[in-house]
């Protein structure tokens with residue numbers, strides 16, 4: 166069953182058409198890697214899913230609920246409920262600098278769900294252990310490496326029990342030697358059958374972890390397939406040209 170269903174999504178910034186009738190589905194527990202040249206609309210597509218961008222047409226359906234249906238948005242309260250089922254991890258971590266690592270994890274549950282520290286402490290502690298940062302619990306983000314910051318961001322997203330995790334180039338801002346520790350955490354989530362959509366330049370990781378790879382160019386989904394299909398036998402000229410350039 167599709168947990169994300171996007172149909173004919175359109176988005177423009179002024180006269181610039183960034184998403185041109187994008188349609189795709191993600192199934193429950195599927196790991197989908199999205200690749201494509203810079204400026205092709207990958208971030209805009211992810212941001213639209215969680216309502217950080219408003220689209221100009223088309224539909225986004227999460228499970229059986231519409232964020233937007235044929236260009237008409239659901240009510241604000243309903244949108245919040247639907248988008249809360251997705252967690253997003255950004256390229257630049259977006260941690261709160263004035264909060265400790267554990268404070269970063271606990272802020273959204275407190276603000277959004279009205280939970281109290283006593284009720285979520287064991288959960289934030291367990292998630293920090295899961296991403297290997299138990300010893301950094303009381304540290305402020307400025308004292309962390311990029312890889313550690315990104316692992317905090319992932320743990321923070323998990324605090325809200327998302328059904329879906331969206332990643333926008335999670336390792337692009339990292340020194341090469343720090344990407345492994347982040348990809349390792351993501352790999353473990355994939356093994357736990359978390360549904361994930363990952364915009365990435367890490368072709369090796371996409372090959373290893375993704376069930377499906379989608380190639381996006383110029384605001385359109387050009388083609389998708391298993392990593393073996395898409396990397397080994399791309400059908401479209403644009404996919405071939407892109408892969409030739411980067412592989």
Ligand code: ADP
Pocket residue numbers: 178181183201202203204205206207208209210
């Ligand atoms: P990608 O993530 O694939 O690199 P983006 O979705 O970030 O692509 O951007 C797609 C296009 O939309 C680019 O041309 C970018 O400059 C433009 N764009 C993105 N966000 C905005 C914005 N807020 N205002 C105007 N143009 C934007």
Ligand code: MG
Pocket residue numbers: 207208209333334
């Ligand atoms: Mg981007």
